[in-house]
């Protein structure tokens with residue numbers, strides 16, 4: 146914004162006499178000379194004051210005039226004023242990188258994105274946003290994160306533009322207009338009433354704000370993603386049936402998106418959940434449908450970010466559903482603090498809890514166009530669900546190709562690089578799989594530079610060729626009999 150203003154000012158100043166008086170030439174002056182003047186002419190005209198004259202754009206008459214000695218700026222200005230053939234001059238302005246810092250008024254309180262009291266501890270969001278701010282993948286397709294919770298106040302002024310809307314559905318006509326199997330599903334689904342009337346809760350709204358409160362809109366806070374589509378699946382009472390129905394909506398929409406080539410359904414890449422059965426053993430045979438559901442979601446490229454217990458409990462030993470379930474497509478998250486240590490009342494498990502993310506005193510949205518802080522693994526997990534969505538927005542073309550050809554492999558790759566790029570924390574060592582806390586910037590750089598391994602691709606080709614050759618040989622043998 147600042148940059149635009151100063152450029153606009155300079156654009157209005159066509160005469161060097163007026164522009165030069167107040168202009169700061171400490172980083173050099175960009176000068177336009179009359180047609181026909183060569184770099185040598187310019188040097189001669191300016192004399193000793195200008196140590197360096199560099200043609201900026203060949204044939205345009207634009208030069209950068211500068212001096213290694215910053216104190217010569219005033220001298221350059223005077224010379225430019227006196228030099229015939231100078232059509233205009235402007236300072237060589239120092240730009241700020243777009244998208245680095247959002248203008249949301251309470252961003253300074255969001256320590257999980259940028260910590261101001263201790264180096265580190267945050268997820269390094271500012272660096273990550275240098276690569277992008279979320280929303281669309283490189284192919285221009287919407288990225289959707291599904292929040293399975295008590296419901297979202299999608300009318301919140303800092304969420305409304307990031308709410309996923311089923312564009313093929315006409316609201317309130319009691320018909321399934323887009324034929325996705327759900328009647329009047331506009332913003333998502335309510336799994337308890339089995340209707341499109343989604344609920345609203347403080348918890349769900351807070352979670353949604355962490356995933357993707359609208360960034361840089363001068364309102365409230367900013368999410369891990371400035372732009373993303375948030376699908377709301379509300380659950381009133383968390384029975385296994387209701388939870389499976391909630392995940393089932395996501396599964397149906399992602400399958401439809403794949404089958405229709407992106408014309409219908411929704412490109413959900415992550416779900417976020419913060420419910421479960423404390424101390425339940427997922428492997429007793431009482432919970433097979435849970436693992437089955439996570440695996441089915443994984444097959445269509447949906448990772449399930451899941452909050453572990455809010456207690457200092459080893460879930461490997463004591464059990465937790467779902468975070469101690471065995472599906473590879475679960476990303477189980479515990480809670481870290483502003484001091485970059487595991488929050489005391491947060492679960493852990495060397496086998497099952499994948500990583501930590503900030504979840505203590507997290508400022509995010511609550512219904513009624515408001516915001517406040519909350520603490521829990523529930524606040525840590527949406528940083529990870531949001532990160533998954535973010536990674537799809539910055540991921541390389543090679544990665545998108547993989548996601549199209551083998552969505553399950555792409556999901557596992559995202560999980561792998563999220564864990565491989567964590568910052569190691571002593572308090573998470575040996576009590577989590579990765580031993581570290583989410584680092585969005587490192588993960589984003591890894592996703593952006595992902596290359597499908599040419600040597601392994603060649604190996605696959607070779608194996609296919611050998612197989613084809615063997616088949617032909619077999620056919621020849623059979624033919625010969």
Ligand SMILES: [Ca+2]
Pocket residue numbers: 314320321322323324325326327328329330
């Ligand atoms: Ca529908």
Ligand SMILES: [Ca+2]
Pocket residue numbers: 314315316317318319320321322328329330
């Ligand atoms: Ca309808």
Ligand SMILES: [Ca+2]
Pocket residue numbers: 249303358359360361362363364365366367
């Ligand atoms: Ca905002």
